[in-house]
Amino acid sequence: MKKGPPSATAVRILDVAQRLTQIRGFNAFSYADISRELRIRSASIHYHFPSKAALGRGLVARYRETFLACLGEILERAPRAPDQLRLYVGIWSGVLRQGHRMCLCGMMASDIATLPKAMREEVRRFFDENEAWLARVLAAGRDARELRLSAAPETEARLLAMGLEGAMLVARSYGEPARFDEIAARLLQVVGVKV
Amino acid sequence: MKKGPPSATAVRILDVAQRLTQIRGFNAFSYADISRELRIRSASIHYHFPSKAALGRGLVARYRETFLACLGEILERAPRAPDQLRLYVGIWSGVLRQGHRMCLCGMMASDIATLPKAMREEVRRFFDENEAWLARVLAAGRDARELRLSAAPETEARLLAMGLEGAMLVARSYGEPARFDEIAARLLQVVGVKV
DNA sequence: GTCTATACACAGATAGAC
DNA sequence: GTCTATCTGTGTATAGAC
Numbered sequence: 001m002k003k004g005p006p007s008a009t010a011v012r013i014l015d016v017a018q019r020l021t022q023i024r025g026f027n028a029f030s031y032a033d034i035s036r037e038l039r040i041r042s043a044s045i046h047y048h049f050p051s052k053a054a055l056g057r058g059l060v061a062r063y064r065e066t067f068l069a070c071l072g073e074i075l076e077r078a079p080r081a082p083d084q085l086r087l088y089v090g091i092w093s094g095v096l097r098q099g100h101r102m103c104l105c106g107m108m109a110s111d112i113a114t115l116p117k118a119m120r121e122e123v124r125r126f127f128d129e130n131e132a133w134l135a136r137v138l139a140a141g142r143d144a145r146e147l148r149l150s151a152a153p154e155t156e157a158r159l160l161a162m163g164l165e166g167a168m169l170v171a172r173s174y175g176e177p178a179r180f181d182e183i184a185a186r187l188l189q190v191v192g193v194k195v
Numbered sequence: 196m197k198k199g200p201p202s203a204t205a206v207r208i209l210d211v212a213q214r215l216t217q218i219r220g221f222n223a224f225s226y227a228d229i230s231r232e233l234r235i236r237s238a239s240i241h242y243h244f245p246s247k248a249a250l251g252r253g254l255v256a257r258y259r260e261t262f263l264a265c266l267g268e269i270l271e272r273a274p275r276a277p278d279q280l281r282l283y284v285g286i287w288s289g290v291l292r293q294g295h296r297m298c299l300c301g302m303m304a305s306d307i308a309t310l311p312k313a314m315r316e317e318v319r320r321f322f323d324e325n326e327a328w329l330a331r332v333l334a335a336g337r338d339a340r341e342l343r344l345s346a347a348p349e350t351e352a353r354l355l356a357m358g359l360e361g362a363m364l365v366a367r368s369y370g371e372p373a374r375f376d377e378i379a380a381r382l383l384q385v386v387g388v389k390v
Numbered sequence: 391g392t393c394t395a396t397a398c399a400c401a402g403a404t405a406g407a408c
Numbered sequence: 409g410t411c412t413a414t415c416t417g418t419g420t421a422t423a424g425a426c
Contacts, residue, residue, distance in 0.1 A: 009391080024308045028222050030419060044392050046421065100308070106361075109368040110305035113219050113295070124369055151381055158374070159381050163354070166301075166361020173304040174319055179353070186346060186354050190385055204409080225401060239410050241403065 022101035060122040081141025089184045148192030217296035255317040276336025343387030
């Protein structure tokens with residue numbers, strides 16, 4: 001059931017599809033859009049991803065893996081929980097500024113009712129992993145007296161994860177990333193990060 | 196520039212279109228979907244709403260008005276800020292339980308890049324009004340010593356508004372309204388509401 | 391792997407009869 | 409106001425040549 005490494009073209013297709021999904025939504029772009037941008041025919045895209053559902057699965061799977069790798073890097077680069085959380089928020093702030101994108105899975109979540117079952121599960125898995133990572137960071141920070149939590153780490157993790165998704169969603173509709181930063185900073189305050 | 200009262204059919208069209216938007220998204224339903232449900236031809240829908248953009252504008256405008264009226268009712272029914280905030284959160288919790296819907300404007304926000312300009316402005320106006328109402332309630336509650344704020348009322352208002360949108364988005368993707376309730380309660384705690 | 395050509399369904403929209 | 413009929417564009421997807 002494991003796939004080989006994706007070809008260079010498959011990667012370029014995923015890159016374009018990911019950007020379009022993050023900006024317009026998974027149901028709001030077509031093979032023709034990718035086709036135009038990559039100067040290959042839509043039939044060629046079908047060669048790499050036989051159906052749009054397959055493309056969607058590839059999209060979320062890769063996003064999940066990439067993101068999880070980023071979270072791992074954060075742990076290596078910053079030893080203290082407050083810094084780890086600032087870097088975490090910084091990722092999303094960067095996404096938002098990178099051409100008014102929003103979290104791929106946040107976009108997928110809004111289309112959840114129209115997605116094939118396999119994709120829904122991948123989207124939830126992304127949220128699960130995010131929350132688990134945050135909960136670990138929060139618990140460690142609390143134990144090290146670097147953070148001050150008012151609730152269970154799991155609850156605070158969800159507060160951050162969901163709060164940041166909402167902040168992205170709304171800030172992006174204004175085209176004002178600063179709106180995100182304001183609320184992200186406030187959310188960090190809530191778990192005891194100085195800002 | 197003012198329109199007359201919408202006909203009974205127009206109202207039924209808006210009702211169906213609103214539900215479909217809240218569940219699937221504005222770009223993920225068609226005149227044919229409404230047509231099937233109301234047992235009228237799609238040409239008849241075009242009579243009431245010449246274009247989908249017009250339907251969209253009608254949708255957001257009505258939603259904004261209805262919601263603002265609800266907020267007014269809350270102020271009449273509950274004099275204390277903590278109760279007002281609980282009722283506010285209760286509205287969203289109800290939406291989520293009412294057939295896995297989410298905030299109409301939250302859904303529109305995720306499709307923002309594909310919406311006509313007039314619709315975008317209406318969506319932002321909805322968020323503006325929400326934040327303004329929350330900020331007033333929060334400031335009044337703080338002055339009456341019913342709430343404890345750690346930041347400006349406007350900031351806390353955005354925290355709540357954006358946080359609740361995100362909580363709806365994510366909780367709905369799990370089909371678990373309880374996920375929303377958990378974070379909503381935590382958000383209320385942050386502004387000093389006992390839960 | 392990429393192409394041309396094409397199938398088929400559905401989208402939003404309009405004309406004109408009733 | 410609602411209908412039938414129709415137009416035109418676009419969507420995903422496939423067959424088969426190169």
